Amino acid sequence: MVFIAIYLYYYNQYKEDITLWFNINPASSVPIYVQLVDEIKTAVARGVLAPGERMPTVRELASGLSINPLTISKAYQRLEQEGVLVTMRSRGTFVAEGPSVLNKEAEMGKIREMLLKVLVEAYHLGITPDEIKALMDKTIEEWNRERSQNEGE
Amino acid sequence: MVFIAIYLYYYNQYKEDITLWFNINPASSVPIYVQLVDEIKTAVARGVLAPGERMPTVRELASGLSINPLTISKAYQRLEQEGVLVTMRSRGTFVAEGPSVLNKEAEMGKIREMLLKVLVEAYHLGITPDEIKALMDKTIEEWNRERSQNEGE
Amino acid sequence: MVFIAIYLYYYNQYKEDITLWFNINPASSVPIYVQLVDEIKTAVARGVLAPGERMPTVRELASGLSINPLTISKAYQRLEQEGVLVTMRSRGTFVAEGPSVLNKEAEMGKIREMLLKVLVEAYHLGITPDEIKALMDKTIEEWNRERSQNEGE
Amino acid sequence: MVFIAIYLYYYNQYKEDITLWFNINPASSVPIYVQLVDEIKTAVARGVLAPGERMPTVRELASGLSINPLTISKAYQRLEQEGVLVTMRSRGTFVAEGPSVLNKEAEMGKIREMLLKVLVEAYHLGITPDEIKALMDKTIEEWNRERSQNEGE
DNA sequence: GTGGTCTAGACCACA
DNA sequence: GTGGTCTAGACCACA
Numbered sequence: 001m002v003f004i005a006i007y008l009y010y011y012n013q014y015k016e017d018i019t020l021w022f023n024i025n026p027a028s029s030v031p032i033y034v035q036l037v038d039e040i041k042t043a044v045a046r047g048v049l050a051p052g053e054r055m056p057t058v059r060e061l062a063s064g065l066s067i068n069p070l071t072i073s074k075a076y077q078r079l080e081q082e083g084v085l086v087t088m089r090s091r092g093t094f095v096a097e098g099p100s101v102l103n104k105e106a107e108m109g110k111i112r113e114m115l116l117k118v119l120v121e122a123y124h125l126g127i128t129p130d131e132i133k134a135l136m137d138k139t140i141e142e143w144n145r146e147r148s149q150n151e152g153e
Numbered sequence: 154m155v156f157i158a159i160y161l162y163y164y165n166q167y168k169e170d171i172t173l174w175f176n177i178n179p180a181s182s183v184p185i186y187v188q189l190v191d192e193i194k195t196a197v198a199r200g201v202l203a204p205g206e207r208m209p210t211v212r213e214l215a216s217g218l219s220i221n222p223l224t225i226s227k228a229y230q231r232l233e234q235e236g237v238l239v240t241m242r243s244r245g246t247f248v249a250e251g252p253s254v255l256n257k258e259a260e261m262g263k264i265r266e267m268l269l270k271v272l273v274e275a276y277h278l279g280i281t282p283d284e285i286k287a288l289m290d291k292t293i294e295e296w297n298r299e300r301s302q303n304e305g306e
Numbered sequence: 307m308v309f310i311a312i313y314l315y316y317y318n319q320y321k322e323d324i325t326l327w328f329n330i331n332p333a334s335s336v337p338i339y340v341q342l343v344d345e346i347k348t349a350v351a352r353g354v355l356a357p358g359e360r361m362p363t364v365r366e367l368a369s370g371l372s373i374n375p376l377t378i379s380k381a382y383q384r385l386e387q388e389g390v391l392v393t394m395r396s397r398g399t400f401v402a403e404g405p406s407v408l409n410k411e412a413e414m415g416k417i418r419e420m421l422l423k424v425l426v427e428a429y430h431l432g433i434t435p436d437e438i439k440a441l442m443d444k445t446i447e448e449w450n451r452e453r454s455q456n457e458g459e
Numbered sequence: 460m461v462f463i464a465i466y467l468y469y470y471n472q473y474k475e476d477i478t479l480w481f482n483i484n485p486a487s488s489v490p491i492y493v494q495l496v497d498e499i500k501t502a503v504a505r506g507v508l509a510p511g512e513r514m515p516t517v518r519e520l521a522s523g524l525s526i527n528p529l530t531i532s533k534a535y536q537r538l539e540q541e542g543v544l545v546t547m548r549s550r551g552t553f554v555a556e557g558p559s560v561l562n563k564e565a566e567m568g569k570i571r572e573m574l575l576k577v578l579v580e581a582y583h584l585g586i587t588p589d590e591i592k593a594l595m596d597k598t599i600e601e602w603n604r605e606r607s608q609n610e611g612e
Numbered sequence: 613g614t615g616g617t618c619t620a621g622a623c624c625a626c627a
Numbered sequence: 628g629t630g631g632t633c634t635a636g637a638c639c640a641c642a
Contacts, residue, residue: 026633029624029625031631031632031633032632032633033632033633038270038273041273041274041277042269042273044276044277045272045273045276045277046273057613057614057615058614058615058616059613059614059615067633067634068633068634068635069615070616070617070633070634070635071632071633071634073615073616073617074632074633076615077615077616082277083277084277086486087486087614087615088485088486088614088615089485089487089488089490089491089614089615089640089641089642090613090614090615090640090641090642091485091613091614091615091641091642092613092614092615093614093615098279099276099277099278099279100279101278101279104279104280107278107279107280108280108284108288110274110278111271111274111275111278111280111285111288112288112292114267114270114271114274115271115285115288115289115292116195116292116296117191117267118264118267118268118271119198119292119293119296120191120194120195120198120199121194121263121264121267122264123197123198123252124194124197124198124235124236124237124252125252125254125260125263125264126251126252126253126254126257126260127257127260127261127264129293129296129297131261132264132289132293133289133290133293135261135264135265135268136268136285136286136289137286139265139268139269139272140272140282140285140286143269143272143282144282179394179395179397180392180393180394181395182395182631184395184625184626184627185395185626185627186626186627220627221626221627223626223627224626224627227626227627332618335639335640337616337617337618338617338618339617339618344576344579347579347580347583348575348579350582350583351578351579351582351583352579363628363629363630364629364630364631365628365629365630373618373619374618374619374620375630376618376619376620376631376632377617377618377619379630379631379632380617380618382630383630383631388583389583390583393629393630394629394630395625395626395627395629395630396625396626396627396628396629396630397626397627397628397629397630398628398629398630399629399630404585405582405583405584405585406585407584407585410585410586413584413585413586414586414590414594416580416584417577417580417581417584417586417591417594418594418598420573420576420577420580421577421591421594421595421598422501422598422602423497423573424570424573424574424577425504425598425599425602426497426500426501426504426505427500427569427570427573428570429503429504429558430500430503430504430541430542430543430558431558431560431566431569431570432557432558432559432560432563432566433563433566433567433570435599435602435603437567438570438595438599439595439596439599441567441570441571441574442574442591442592442595443592445571445574445575445578446578446588446591446592449575449578449588450588488616490640490641490642491641491642492641492642526642527641527642529641529642530641530642533641533642
């Protein structure tokens with residue numbers, strides 16, 4: 001498998017230097033636009049991309065990642081549908097102002113589905129629920145540490 | 154969304170009656186063979202399908218689920234690769250004897266990836282890490298209860 | 307303004323002859339895929355396309371309407387998001403089984419918005435609310451007559 | 460979705476205080492100038508802006524709404540074309556003296572189109588023609604009440 | 613300069 | 628055969 005790590009430096013609205021770091025694998029069976037959607041959602045969730053921040057333009061990202069602008073556009077549109085980004089006509093695309101909780105119960109259901117998949121996968125890898133629990137605690141701890149670091153910047 | 158629940162009754166080697174209960178949604182964007190792989194892995198992990206148990210033949214499953222036999226075959230092959238099923242020439246396909254731990258560290262890495270995805274998704278749904286942790290505990294508890302029930306049968 | 311009326315004859319699942327009749331204006335400022343979405347929603351609402359019915363394939367429609375397949379595909383995908391069509395992997399695209407009412411109140415709100423727009427527009431055209439009411443009654447009457455006719459077929 | 464409500468106080472020719480209340484959403488897919496056209500048409504139809512009344516200048520509106528003056532200008536031009544506003548050289552822009560009925564039949568056709576769109580949309584939302592009719596009656600009633608209130612001022 | 617749309621043509625996974 | 632994805636290149640409305 002070929003992983004292509006792409007570093008994209010650009011200035012945000014406060015003229016600070018930001019390094020976006022997207023792993024896109026054009027040889028993957030996962031469509032490029034889906035990979036990009038996942039990468040951006042991760043960057044936002046980690047606090048690397050803060051709410052209100054301006055995203056690189058479609059053309060910038062396209063040339064930076066050597067990907068067709070249409071593909072970038074598709075990813076941005078998908079992210080807008082999911083409420084992660086907001087596009088303002090001829091001004092650019094921005095990170096949305098945090099998640100809007102519409103239907104907490106339905107959403108908890110989705111997460112529960114994902115956790116069940118983790119348990120199934122773990123079973124087949126010979127990993128016990130207790131190990132999962134410990135791993136989850138460690139992962140959340142790291143997650144919180146990273147987020148508070150990014151917010152502190 | 155259309156969900157098609159399929160009940161598949163058949164006799165295993167011990168002549169016990171088993172009800173397999175697969176949710177296959179032909180309208181989903183997830184390929185049918187992947188759905189089947191997931192369903193079978195779940196059934197095994199939950200203890201509904203016990204190690205050593207005989208699986209229905211490709212033809213049985215195909216007619217039972219009204220799915221192209223080639224699709225079933227593809228799922229079985231994938232499950233063999235993953236070590237979940239074992240095919241014995243001219244005797245049939247069986248549930249493998251428990252997970253074979255090859256490389257614990259690499260496998261923990263996979264699970265960690267999945268947990269990170271859960272955290273990203275949860276963030277965008279407005280769910281906090283603490284809520285995730287609680288949900289995980291509850292899910293594991295239910296999981297263990299169900300497994301011990303199935304093993305008791 | 308140039309209007310291009312396209313008649314598309316094809317056989318549906320019951321081998322009956324169906325005439326699809328889409329008005330697509332490539333010179334309009336309304337994107338082609340949006341026009342197609344509107345036309346198909348209208349056909350379904352009028353009962354010309356019945357639930358469960360198979361839609362023409364992307365390629366058929368594309369060649370029939372002299373439109374790029376990608377544009378047709380975009381329209382189909384949008385219609386799937388709206389719950390009007392259902393796509394089944396490598397089988398084709400079908401008319402969904404009727405509207406699923408999720409949030410009646412929110413939906414009534416949308417319709418109310420549209421009715422207010424009608425009243426605003428009517429005001430500027432010198433048409434009174436009473437005339438609107440009469441026109442609405444007449445329009446609904448015709449609508450019901452046409453639907454019962456299509457259902458009777 | 461972000462809605463930006465803008466209150467714009469200004470003195471009209473009679474030196475009365477008027478509050479204009481435009482909802483402009485720069486993140487909407489509807490062009491800003493179209494949103495402004497709709498808002499002004501609505502204000503006039505509701506009687507908030509009376510015939511003969513002086514409109515704010517392009518610059519006033521532009522600074523009040525934090526919108527590019529060119530965009531405001533485009534909206535005013537469009538409204539002049541539609542006969543809603545009248546510009547008098549070096550005196551300013553005014554609300555026109557009521558709708559001029561040019562071709563009643565053609566105009567009823569436009570309204571009929573809009574009503575059909577409402578019916579199509581309602582169908583896909585699971586709303587019946589009867590519910591539409593009732594909603595229309597209620598909407599017109601409120602409309603009339605509001606208009607008579609504004610006229611009474 | 614911004615994102616949005618469209619085409620022609622190619623390739624791919626799935627069933 | 629089915630829909631899905633991607634590219635290169637072009638054009639457009641909007642602000």
